[in-house]
Structure formats: structure tokens, C-alpha cells
Amino acid sequence: MSEDRISDIQQNIYTLHERSQKTKSExxxxxxxxxxxxxxxxxxxxKLNRMVEENNKQIADLHRIATEGKIGFRTTMFIGSIVIxxxxxxxxxxxxxxx
Numbered sequence: 243m244s245e246d247r248i249s250d251i252q253q254n255i256y257t258l259h260e261r262s263q264k265t266k267s268e269x270x271x272x273x274x275x276x277x278x279x280x281x282x283x284x285x286x287x288x289k290l291n292r293m294v295e296e297n298n299k300q301i302a303d304l305h306r307i308a309t310e311g312k313i314g315f316r317t318t319m320f321i322g323s324i325v326i327x328x329x330x331x332x333x334x335x336x337x338x339x340x341x
């Protein structure tokens with residue numbers, strides 16, 4: 243091989259080495275930036291997960307309160323119906339004996 247050909251090959255090798263070092267440096271920078279982004283995304287997802295869990299607890303509490311309210315209303319209606327039935331029976335019996 244000629245001296246010029248060897249020199250060209252060495253220059254090409256040097257150029258490739260520089261490019262690969264630059265690419266390596268850019269990839270390392272990119273990885274560092276992505277790591278910071280992923281950390282931020284992970285923190286936001288954790289916060290969102292805590293918020294969803296808190297909302298689920300509040301919804302469960304509201305459901306429990308609403309269910310207790312229904313039971314209380316049903317019980318009140320049942321007792322009220324019994325009281326009205328007894329009062330109606332007493333009124334009817336008293337009407338029969340007065341009349």
C-alpha cells in the first residue's frame with residue numbers, strides 16, 4: 243500500500259473515532275436527561291396514585307353514609323307505619339265503644 247493510502251485510512255479511523263466519542267458523549271447526556279425525566283414522571287405517578295386512593299376512600303365513605311341513611315330512613319318508615327297502624331286500631335276500637 244502506498245503512503246497516501248495508509249494516511250487516508252488513518253485519517254478515516256481518526257474521524258470515526260472522534261464521531262464515536264461524540265456519539266457516546268451525546269448518548270450519555272441523553273441518558274442523564276431521560277433519567278431525570280423518568281424520575282419526575284415516576285414522582286407524578288406516585289402522587290396521582292395517592293390522590294386516586296384518597297378519592298376512593300372518600301367515595302367509599304360517601305357510599306357508607308348514603309347506605310346508612312337509607313337504612314335509617316327505611317327503619318323510620320317501618321316504625322312510623324307500625325305506630326300509625328296501632329293508632330288507627332286504637333282509634334277504631336275507641337270509636338266502636340263510644341258509639
